[in-house]
Amino acid sequence: MNFKRLFSLLVLSFTLLGASFYANGQAENNKYNTPPAKSSDDPAKEESGKLDVAKVIFGHIADAHEWHLFSIKHEGAESTPVAIPLPVILYHPQKGLMIFSSSKIAEGDSYEGVHLEKNMMKEHIVSDDGLPVYDFSITKNVMSMIIGVIILLLVFKKAGKKYQASGALKAPSGFQNFLEVVIIFLRDEVGKPCLGKHYEKYMPLLLTSFFFIWINNLLGLLPGGANFTGNIAVTSCLALLSFIVMLAKSRKPFWSHLLNPPGVPGWMKPMLVLIEVASLFIKPMALMIRLFANIMAGHIVILALICMVFIFAALNKFVGVGFVPVSLAFTIFMFFLELLVGAIQAFIFTNLTAVFIGQSIEEPHEEHAH
Numbered sequence: 001m002n003f004k005r006l007f008s009l010l011v012l013s014f015t016l017l018g019a020s021f022y023a024n025g026q027a028e029n030n031k032y033n034t035p036p037a038k039s040s041d042d043p044a045k046e047e048s049g050k051l052d053v054a055k056v057i058f059g060h061i062a063d064a065h066e067w068h069l070f071s072i073k074h075e076g077a078e079s080t081p082v083a084i085p086l087p088v089i090l091y092h093p094q095k096g097l098m099i100f101s102s103s104k105i106a107e108g109d110s111y112e113g114v115h116l117e118k119n120m121m122k123e124h125i126v127s128d129d130g131l132p133v134y135d136f137s138i139t140k141n142v143m144s145m146i147i148g149v150i151i152l153l154l155v156f157k158k159a160g161k162k163y164q165a166s167g168a169l170k171a172p173s174g175f176q177n178f179l180e181v182v183i184i185f186l187r188d189e190v191g192k193p194c195l196g197k198h199y200e201k202y203m204p205l206l207l208t209s210f211f212f213i214w215i216n217n218l219l220g221l222l223p224g225g226a227n228f229t230g231n232i233a234v235t236s237c238l239a240l241l242s243f244i245v246m247l248a249k250s251r252k253p254f255w256s257h258l259l260n261p262p263g264v265p266g267w268m269k270p271m272l273v274l275i276e277v278a279s280l281f282i283k284p285m286a287l288m289i290r291l292f293a294n295i296m297a298g299h300i301v302i303l304a305l306i307c308m309v310f311i312f313a314a315l316n317k318f319v320g321v322g323f324v325p326v327s328l329a330f331t332i333f334m335f336f337l338e339l340l341v342g343a344i345q346a347f348i349f350t351n352l353t354a355v356f357i358g359q360s361i362e363e364p365h366e367e368h369a370h
Contacts, residue, residue, distance in 0.1 A: 053311065057303045061227040061296065062121045063141045065102040069224045086143060090114065090125060091134040102137075141234065144226035148216040155179070156211075186210060186350065194354035195361070202357060205245060209238065210350040217295060217342030221335065229345075230296035232288065239287040242353040246283075250360035283356050287349055294345050298338040305331045 059068075067084040085103035092098060098112060105111045105125070113128045127133045138146075159176045172180045191199035191206060216228045228234055256262075258276045261269060309327045313320025 053307045061299045089136040140226045141228050144228040190354050194358040214346035232292045235288045235292040239284040243284040246356050246360045254360045302334050
């Protein structure tokens, strides 16, 4: 029964995903097939009859002030985007705090003295008078993070209540059983080997990091989902948190090995110290880039496979229709692969965090005479 529900959910998800891209592709074709006005400010609009695949892909994975779902095409008129407006929260040095809906501001249009500017991967709000504007808006990625946190709290609160009601000695059941398997696996395969006798102190951090990243990786695969963990600002904050814990809990042997490597000739120590100090900052960068690159690459591949239908359809309608099963098959394969990658990347981030913290809290080894 559970397999049937999962299969039905996947079919529904891919149907909605295909409909979303079909509507978006029709909107893009309508946009580019219409003879555009000559303008030197936007050279991309001067080309007609072409689908801007890069704009479509990066438009779906980029952060935005509204949650765009799909577009509806009207005969003889421009397409109507269907989006969920999000709150825009700004601070202007002269006007103070400004709060309004994102539906009131569009690209190029001015509202309350501010306007929206977009590029390939980012959009930002700029003041008309040139003064700096501080943006604290709840964007698409922020809303996705809030949803992920709510799901995380609900899931573990329910599991915690079940433990309180039945006790820890009773065999778990249902979803509680799944959570316990994952938690025990992380404890035995990550916490204990990397942190030794101090593992219990850091398990809350490791478990929170794993489940937070994993849940948001899965949410990003839903039709219309946000590319939250594929945003380098998000992964940099996660890596910075691990870096701060690593430095805050570090011990004297860690710094003595870092700044005064034992058993190394004196003439070689300055060069080795520079390498060790550089590696200290390379560690969080590796955490940041690995998660960001893998998640973002998966989204791009899936979106590119779907866009290939419209690329072939632009050459020949029958070729485009014939390519639909091929595109759908590869998309489903990539979707299941990304489900696996989402869990693997969460595990790798958690494991490397435990390894780096374990290195910083490692106690000095006693030397025994033989």
